[in-house]
Amino acid sequence: DFQMTQSPSYVSASVGDRVTITCRPSRGLSAWLAWYQQKPGSAPKLLIYGASTLQSGVPSRFSGSGSVTSFTLTISSLQPEDFATYYCQQSNNFPPQFTFGPGTRVDLK
Amino acid sequence: QIQLVQSGGEVKKPGASVKVSCRASGYTFANYGLAWVRQAPGQGLEWMGWINVYDGNTKYAQSIQGRLTMTTDTSTDTAYMELRSLTSDDTAVYYCARVQAYSGSFFPDYWGQGTLVTVSS
Numbered sequence: 001d002f003q004m005t006q007s008p009s010y011v012s013a014s015v016g017d018r019v020t021i022t023c024r025p026s027r028g029l030s031a032w033l034a035w036y037q038q039k040p041g042s043a044p045k046l047l048i049y050g051a052s053t054l055q056s057g058v059p060s061r062f063s064g065s066g067s068v069t070s071f072t073l074t075i076s077s078l079q080p081e082d083f084a085t086y087y088c089q090q091s092n093n094f095p096p097q098f099t100f101g102p103g104t105r106v107d108l109k
Numbered sequence: 110q111i112q113l114v115q116s117g118g119e120v121k122k123p124g125a126s127v128k129v130s131c132r133a134s135g136y137t138f139a140n141y142g143l144a145w146v147r148q149a150p151g152q153g154l155e156w157m158g159w160i161n162v163y164d165g166n167t168k169y170a171q172s173i174q175g176r177l178t179m180t181t182d183t184s185t186d187t188a189y190m191e192l193r194s195l196t197s198d199d200t201a202v203y204y205c206a207r208v209q210a211y212s213g214s215f216f217p218d219y220w221g222q223g224t225l226v227t228v229s230s
Contacts, residue, residue, distance in 0.1 A: 030214050043220035101153075102153050
């Protein structure tokens with residue numbers, strides 16, 4: 001079964017900190033990956049697709065990198081509105097099946 | 110602007126079925142696929158299935174196949190997700206999401222607001 005792992009599962013950080021989240025697929029399915037931010041009571045919001053392309057309107061302090069076996073989401077300077085849970089996601093080829101990582105919760109220290 | 114508006118919350122008894130709707134606006138409905146994703150209380154995101162709005166082709170998650178039917182009505186730009194034989198494990202927020210394609214990969218880019226389905230006797 002194809003799975004995604006995320007590390008860490010929990011981050012305690014302060015405003016202004018640099019935060020890095022890693023996502024690793026159980027096998028090298030694709031060079032591409034998406035990242036989502038979800039706040040309590042709200043739908044997920046797309047941050048990054050294609051591993052490193054910022055979705056329109058997303059602040060530039062968010063960035064993505066990596067390929068195939070390991071991907072990274074970086075928040076360069078954490079802002080109060082960034083405290084949330086972050087998920088990575090990949091799909092296989094057509095017809096698509098989607099797999100989400102288990103999530104990384106970013107909390108205020 | 111692009112919007113996906115879902116139907117309201119539902120309370121169902123075990124063994125019943127639920128049908129959730131998702132009305133799209135702000136884009137050409139038939140040009141994109143739609144995914145359904147659910148989230149149990151306090152848990153992560155679970156992909157349920159995908160539908161090609163243009164031709165109705167579907168792909169369902171193996172864990173839920175047999176109980177799930179996804180359909181669309183292009184005359185009203187509305188998608189439907191029906192889940193049968195409900196158990197308490199199906200209690201979750203259900204999301205529809207437009208699916209975007211990028212270099213052979215697929216990802217949801219716009220999401221509905223979610224519909225809480227509660228299964229309880």
